[in-house]
Amino acid sequence: MTSVSNVAIASPDEGVWPQQRRKILDWLVTETRHERFIDNILVEMCQRLLDAGVPVGRATLHFRIHHPQWIGARILWRTGISEAEIQTFEYGVEETEQYLNSPLYEINSGASVVRQRLGEPGSRYSLYDELRADGYTDYIAWPLEHTLDKRHVITFASDRPGGFSKDHLALLADLLPAFALVSEIRLKNRLARTLLETYVGPHASEKILAGATTRGSGVTVGAAILICDLRNFTAISDLWPRDDVIELLNGYFDAMSGPIESHGGEILKFMGDGLLAIFPLSDGRACANLLQAISEAQTAVATLNEENMLKGHDPLGYGIGVHVGDVMYGNIGSRRRLDFTVIGPAVNVASRLESLTKEIKRPVLLSKAFVEMASCQSQMENLGLFPLRGVGEPIEVYALSGDRVPSN
Template sequence: MSSLLNATFDASDEGIWPTRRRKILDWLVTETRHERFIDNILVEMCIRLLDAGVPVTRASLHFRTNHPQWIGARILWRKGLAEAEIRTFDYGVEETDQYLNSPLHEINSGASVVRRRLDEDGPQYPLYDELRADGYTDYIAWPLDHTLDKRHVVTFATDRTGGFSEDHITILADLLPALALVSEIRLKNRLARTLLETYVGPHASEQILAGATTRGSGVTVGAGILICDLRNFTAISDLWPRDDVIELLNGYFDAMSGPIEKHGGEILKFMGDGLLAIFPLTDPMACANLLRAISEAQTAVAELNHENIQKGRDPLGYGIGVHVGDVMYGNIGSRKRLDFTVIGPAVNVASRLESLTKEIKRPVLLSKAFVEMAGCKSKLENLGLFPLRGVGEPIDVYAFSGDCISPD
């Protein structure tokens, strides 16, 4: 791209600005289709604006997101950066003084534009003082309106003496409809991926996005299988207020899920008060990592129970069954409603072991097949053979105490 940064433009020349505006618009609409990420598009757009003589030296995009952890995200570019900075914001930020006393709040409250010449007196926001201290002279924010009145925000700032000219503002304003369209497509792509990752997990979401959407599609994989269930949940849900039950479940799932995901496990589903997770054997340390996850989850549940006792609640109990084997990993269900999960005899064994924890009062039970693959047989307590419902031969069962987190 030829640089025009050092050229001198006559604002009265009617042929310059329309031509360069047209080039940037054409690029934004027709040449960004292969770029997945809106932050990269923002960076490239700002570089092209600079090359066209529009002195943008700072730009940001502010999006509201459908994410379980964050209400929104900010993408920030400054002149000289090869990549934009991305920051996420927790739920509740919209109630803070930082947000309420900002141009973003003004835009989200219905303003069609917020502009501030930073070298002149006028209404103040704390952001203006920060920008002025960094050498900026002009700031402007516009709404980016997406489908169904979803409103986001784009901002531009410059350090040019005298701020943006009216020609600069015209070019930036003309880009807004195309930028809204391009950003909505990327945001919805990201939303689809986020929702899939949230509800079916990262690996399953990759399979689905790659086209595994037909009933029966899937693969056979070897995996360590973990099935966990909360004890006495029916009694708790009958006696406790609804909000307390939800808080308890979320705390319990946090304690269990964090270590599983940390050590490479994939949670395929939450089943009421239980969960199903696999550790694919493509990782040679899968079984050892599964044991590490259980050990850390036990510690996390113990800490949660300490908090529950302080609140006058009974401690939580749980049962975990672990087995290893081949499972069918893919789409199962009706013609119109599918579940991306695992099935097979190995899953049934893990489920029966979880049920067995209720009978023999041990919280974590492992099959001999899993223990041998994990390589720590000598460190576990062998409880002997147990018949399992629906499983042919009795299964040799081991109890896990938390001490076995590495192979012999």
């Protein structure tokens, strides 16, 4: 079989779309509005293509996404699977040999279509050899054009002897404009959710997307509260190069945030070199989860300090204040700029305990109220009563047994 690349597909006459009205196009335009996820739409579309006699054996969607960790994602469907496979790609993949020598790169560089009949080995791209080995006979890739010239990619492969016919390709081409619109709506919805999760956390993002956007709206919730602050950051930021400071700060936040999030905590905000997190008491293990998060975060910071010391840097110090109580959880701010956060006396106590760590040289301080609720007295050392600024009566303060600020 002769290998053909970049064969132009006949396009409709100007101003005429679609070339032919079909049930699958009607479905795509009018019956997918209740489906939130584009991967589910892709699966059903491919099944409908098979039912219509189009020999699609494999299809992929390749999206560029706005995410702090990933540059893009691939959604893959093959015959015989009921759920699409989703794979994410980290930043830097666009510089790899695998991407630069692929049909995706060709499409993203401006090609309007890439077509390859999968014949003999030794094709231009290794992907073609992989598809051929899996039994596919034909491959085609098109750009999906979104608003403001944002370009993504859709591909189809056939496992039918002889591949796609001219009529098959005409039907697929007819689907592209409608699928571009359908996919853009879902992608923007997913983008909005991802950005909210990135900047305000998963729980707050759910509430905002559900309509909690009015200033002053909120609820009172019981929560274990954790406030953490990095020590001597002002001196570090004054003396270190900017990029080194950012790298250090990101490493510190990774060490603290990972354990908090993995144990059900919600980080509500980063405050310069500090963070505020809550563990809602609706989870019966909230207090135990908070303590486990602190333990794992301390281990992570110790590992980070070992790496920093090998680079000639001093180890990082930190202070953590922990309390429990009711907080107001909701929207606070000006008419045009809101912050979804928690406020209340319980937050103030946690903040004062964090500040107290500087004075008494214990990295983690916990209130009696938290220790009693967590039933963790055996793990704690009672440090006695301490007056806290802005708090009426002195409160009983605990520290983790044997836990002290290391001397430099």
